Amino acid sequence: MASSTTGEKKILTLKGGDNEEFILEESLVLQSELLKNMVKEERVSSIPLPSIKSKTLVKIIEYLKKHAELTPSNKEEFKNFEKEFVNVVLEELLDITVAVNYLKINGLLEFCCQAVADRIKDKSVEAVRKIFRIESDFTPEEESEFRKETPEAFEGDLDDTTN
């Protein structure tokens, strides 16, 4: 990973869940409200993040770097990067979302939530269950009753259980 030790720039170490260390400039992590507060209040040089997998952390750091380089002239490029960023398997996307929520990186959280929403959008209940592997614990009677209670949601959805 990044091990830039240029000039007087402050360096910080992040420790991922499996003890892997990531060295990066302190200015990068300021995008995270959580880390910002830690750095400012306690002047730490190493922050353990045991709940975040290293693989997830790699992705997030990649985002922070790209975001820090964002200027009006490379907006397009950044948008493409963002698109690619969330184009990952579902588990990974949800891992990232949870981690970003924990780290309080608001812009990225918003973007991840949109990406998750895009995978739910216009899908039938059955399809969403299948994609996210949610097991229904309703009895069939219960389910049809609940469906009746919120009819506006099911217009044109009744026979759509394939996808």
Next chain:
Amino acid sequence: MAMTDSCTRLAVGGDKLDMLTDLPINVIHQIQDHLSIEDAAKMSVLSRAWRYVWASNPELVFDARFCTKRTPSDTIDIISTILFQHHGAIKTFLLDISIIPSSQYSVVDRWMLFLSRNGLANLTLQNQNNGNAPYKLPSYVYGVGLERLALLNCIFRTPCSFRGFHMLKRIHLKRFAFELDVAHSSLWMPNLKILCFMYCSGLRFFNIHAPELSILFLHSCGTLKLSFFMECEKLRILGFTSQEDVSQNRQDNAMNLTNFLSCWHNVSYLILGRYFLKVLASGTRAESLPTRLTNLRSLYFIRYNFDGEDQIFALLRILRSCPNLKILQFLSSQGKKGDMEVDVNYFEEPDCAEPGFNNLQTLRISKFYGSRTELRFVRFILGSAPLLRKAILLVDSSINESQSLKISKELMRFPRASPKSEIVFEPRKKLF
């Protein structure tokens, strides 16, 4: 199943939570905010754990897309059902009432009553349909600790006891009428930061006290009483524009603008419509404004008319009062492309010798006709702004290619005070 279980944490489904269900509740709500109401509501039948997740989302958005999909009476039924099935606070509520006939506004009143008891903080009501009668806000809304309020085509009839929204941070009103029971009313809004009024009437009866205000924008609001903004020392962004020329007898109010600018010394961003520029800077051209706007960095003119003699005076006067101006923009300059008999020599007279733009970096005219006055003006700026980086001139579509070539040739010959200046001369992209 108890409702409370599932609303605090989704732990009902046993140990085997799937990844989506396992997400923190604030993240799930944020995901649902990106879904249509239909898709979000559907999620309540995913499994037992999801039963009340959507119903506890503190944000409810019934936008035009949702409200116009079915008949008005169906829409009303659905919104009522959703509201009364809701569990917990509704902090943000957006509703488009355009399709609701005014005879049924009492339903909206009832929703408002419900919301006023359920932690409402951000309220947006849109009433786009011009033919629809304006909606009168019911009295209980005034008792709510609102933080943001955005209303389109509504009526504000405050109860006598109303002293203002004390928590309010932002207010946006469009096509709005203020009605009052008493002759004058003072509203105390200690937290208000942003105030934006467009096409509002009845403002003159109101005194708004907002000491923290930092953004003020008024568009076509008729008679303004600016005195109540006098104490707003923290104003940074200011805009006064109007659709049509305001009649002469209203000038008194706007004339005060000049004096007020001396109170608002932190203003760094100023947007002026044609009429307001005129009254702001009326007077003989030798004078500068009574106050110097030393913090002003960006100046925008809306519907500026290069062919109007009074406009040129006013422009010169105001430019002379802004020594630190960095950006000067003419957003939609107006007027015929023909050359009016404006004495363009103003730009070369001695009182122009001390122009105020030693710091000017950008000049932008978004509808450039290449008239004599415009060209003289551009030459004047190019010749006297030593730090100018860009002069962006977007040519109006009514100018043909050969005319535009002629103009560009002339432009290239203008002497430039800034060695780094670049002229961008290109056709204006059609936006609409």
